[in-house]
Each structure stands twice: as structure tokens, then as C-alpha cells.
Amino acid sequence: MKVRGYAAMKANAAIAPWEFERRDLGAHDVSLDIKYSGICHSDIHQVREEWGSALFPMVPGHEIAGIVSQIGSAVTKFKVGDRIGVGVFVDSCRKCPSCLKGLQQYCIEGMTGTYNQLERDGKTPAMGGYSNIMVINEDYAVSIPENLPLDGVAPLLCAGITLYSPIKHWKAGPGKKVAVMGLGGLGHMGVKFAAAMGAEVTVFSHSPNKESDAKAMGAHHFVSTKNPDFNKSLIKHFDLILNTVSAELNINDYLQMLNVDGTLVVIGLPGKPYAVEVGSLLPARRSLSGSMIGGIAEMQEMLNFCGEHNIVSDVEVIKADYINKAYDRTVASDVKYRFVIDATTI
Numbered sequence: 589m590k591v592r593g594y595a596a597m598k599a600n601a602a603i604a605p606w607e608f609e610r611r612d613l614g615a616h617d618v619s620l621d622i623k624y625s626g627i628c629h630s631d632i633h634q635v636r637e638e639w640g641s642a643l644f645p646m647v648p649g650h651e652i653a654g655i656v657s658q659i660g661s662a663v664t665k666f667k668v669g670d671r672i673g674v675g676v677f678v679d680s681c682r683k684c685p686s687c688l689k690g691l692q693q694y695c696i697e698g699m700t701g702t703y704n705q706l707e708r709d710g711k712t713p714a715m716g717g718y719s720n721i722m723v724i725n726e727d728y729a730v731s732i733p734e735n736l737p738l739d740g741v742a743p744l745l746c747a748g749i750t751l752y753s754p755i756k757h758w759k760a761g762p763g764k765k766v767a768v769m770g771l772g773g774l775g776h777m778g779v780k781f782a783a784a785m786g787a788e789v790t791v792f793s794h795s796p797n798k799e800s801d802a803k804a805m806g807a808h809h810f811v812s813t814k815n816p817d818f819n820k821s822l823i824k825h826f827d828l829i830l831n832t833v834s835a836e837l838n839i840n841d842y843l844q845m846l847n848v849d850g851t852l853v854v855i856g857l858p859g860k861p862y863a864v865e866v867g868s869l870l871p872a873r874r875s876l877s878g879s880m881i882g883g884i885a886e887m888q889e890m891l892n893f894c895g896e897h898n899i900v901s902d903v904e905v906i907k908a909d910y911i912n913k914a915y916d917r918t919v920a921s922d923v924k925y926r927f928v929i930d931a932t933t934i
Contacts, residue, residue, distance in 0.1 A: 589619075592934050593647045593719030594908050599637040603911045605934075606645060608715060610723045615662040617723050620672050622934075624905070625717035626651030626743040627927040629773065629834070632915050634704045642704050649717030650676045650702040651745045653738040654931070663726050671732035673891065675745035676881050678702050678714060678728050690885040692728075718911070720934045730888045733895025740900025743773065743926040744891065746881065747901060751778040751830065752890040753882035754853045755785065758828045762786040767829040768807075769842065771798045773918075773926040774832035774855060776902060779805045782830075784897045790826070792818070792842075801924070805902075819845050824872055832856045843868035843876065851875040901926045907933040 595606035613619055631648035633639050652674040656666050666672060677699035680687050684696035692699055700708055703716030732741050751774060760766045766787040768778040775791070782789045783806025790809040791802040799810040811818050822845045829842055834856040843852055843864070850872065854862075864876060882890065894900065902925045906914055914927040 589721065589723075591719050591721040593715065594911055594934060595645045595647045595718070596635045597645050599642065599644065600635070603635070603648075603718070603915070605908075606647070608645070608647070610715070610721060611712070613658055613660050613723060614725070615660045616725050616727070617660045618656050618663055618666050618672065618726050618729065619658040619721060619723050620652075620654035620674075620729075621657045622652055622654040622717055622720055622722055622931040624653045624739045624742040625649040625719075625929045625931055626746065626901075626903075627911070627914055627918060627929065628743075628746050629918055630746075632918060635915075643706070643713055646704055647715035647718050648703055649719070649929075650674070651742045651747070651928075652702075652717035652722060653732060653742040653745070654722065657721075660726075665726040666729070666731070671734065671738065673730045673732050673741065673745050673887070674702065674717065674722060674724050674728070675730075675749060675887055676702055678724055679708050690883040692883045693881045717931075718908070718929060718934070720931055728884060730884065730891055732891060735895055735898070736891075736900055739905050739928050739930075740903055741891070741894075742928050743901035743903065744777070744894060745887070747773045747926060748777050748894070749882040749887050749890050750774055750855055750880070751832070752781050752893070753886055754830060754855065754879040755781050755828075756886070757879065758851055758853065760785050760787040760828055764788070764827045765790070765825060765847075767792060767826045767842075767845070769829065769831045770833040770856065771795070771802050771925075772832065772921060773901070773923070775830075776801075776805055776925040778830045778832060779807050780899050781893075783807065784893070784899060787828075795921075824848070826850055828853070830855060834858060836860055839863075839876075840865045840868040843874055846872060846874040848872045849874075851877050854878045903928040905930050909933070
């Protein structure tokens, strides 16, 4: 089917209108009218080939919220009119141990990304959510609770699940002290989830002017990292630290703040490898770990949790012709806290 989108035709090119074709509706596929598509910093990295060679033309976007418009003959999970979400991947091998556990994001053969990748047939380029229509296998989409606004839901499909998954995995909750490094598109979701689960939440930020926002989102404490001794009074304090920062930093300053058996989870992608001092790990049996998005079942669990607690992302809704400016503002950290494209303007 013919669809409209916004694409980069080559590396570092401006995002511009482009028409292309989606596959015909298969027996297990649903078609959705995209209402909102979030802008993730990873969209920018891939358009600008900052993570290696990429596939062009590229239609970015993997934070997608819309309404089901058609269903295939064998679809049982959705019906026309349902509110539906699509995240960072649209397929996986379905048979490896990870997929069978519902951890499709860790598919042994590799998940199929929503864009900048070939479909499982090895020849059809996957195109993302900066478009008006999408076709997706029903197994790789999730239901959106009726009480949540679709614009605020869109970033949950990447930024949201990226924080929800480690917070649940490391059992943040009452009696646990959790720190969130960075209060951006990722970090602000970590604050909301950890607080809603009952943890004591501290935010570390290089932007002192974000303190009021952090506390309005549920943070109990705010620490400015502009102070060179910001960590001195917090040595062996936290059970879990969530690192959402992509900038280069001294990770040892944060590892030292973990209590016995505490874990620092890397979520943001730094430009250079961390220089980890073993002496930061040994004194308290600390762990340095990583986490990437979540599987389909966990994405649905997260959305249900959001519906119960009225959690959505803080967003700035834009028209499609503002995408390039939004990219520049995202890089400059000039957004509170996620840009979302109104797909009806495509």
C-alpha cells in the first residue's frame, strides 16, 4: 500500500517528505493509522550514521501509537478501532531461548528493528513510524489503555520500556534506594516508574534548574553533579543506579555510591568505553550491568502499569515539518522531555 512518510535519503540529509510502499496485509498482520510518533535520540544517531553504516532511504521512528484500521484474516489479538503501539522491533526469530522466554529484544539471531534494517526475508527494508500508516504482525504490537493520551504514550514504546524493564528486573520498590543519572527523555521515565513502585528516588543531573521538575515527577532528592564532591556523602548508599546519560563521565564516581550487592545499569550509550576501576567494584560486591528495551509481554505489562498509575511521558507535540529543528533541539537537550510528531500532519 502507498503511504506517506518523512525520510532521510542519505546520511546526514535533512528529513523530508517521501512516499513509499508498505507490504500488503498478511493473515497475521494489522494495519494501523499512526497518530503519534516519538523522536528518540537513536533516530538522530542512525540518520547521521553515528552508529555505523545505515540503510537509505530511511524512515525513522520506533515510538508509535495509532489506531487499527484493518486486520488480517487470522488476527485474534486486535480488532479494528483498537489503540495500538509499536516499539523498537517488529520481528524476531521466534524460536531461540530468548524469544521463547518473551525476551525478543535479546533474540539470538537478532531482532528485526522497526527501521534501518531488513525484514526477516533479508531484502525488504523496514521503514519506521515517521509515516501515516504501518503494517505489523499482531505478535509484535501491544494494546494501549483507553485512559492514556496517545501523544504521551508514544515515547513509552522506547523510552518508557527502556527504564521499566531494569527497574522491574532489579526489583526496585519499597525500602530500595534508586538513583537516576540524567533527567532527559529516558531519565524522566525512570523517575516516574521507580517512584510509582515505591522506591526512594534520587536524581543526578548537571542541570540544577531541573530540580523542581524532578520532584514533581516523584523524585525525593536531587543532586547537582556540577559540584565536584557530589558523591562524597552518598558512598555505599544506593541499591540501584540507572545510567541514562550518553555523555562521557567517570563511571567510578557512581559505582562508589552503590551499597553492598548494588547494581549500576547502563542504559545510555556513551561515545567512548568506560574506564572501570576494579577498586570501585570489589569493596561492596557491586555489579555493572546493562539493559536494552523489553520484550512484548513486558511492554504490555508496562502499558498496563501506566494505565493503572496514569503515567505518560512529558512531551512536546510538533508538526512533521518541524522534525529537523526538533533533531537539533534534542541534541542540545532543549526539550522537556520528548518530542512527538503529530502524524496527521504527514
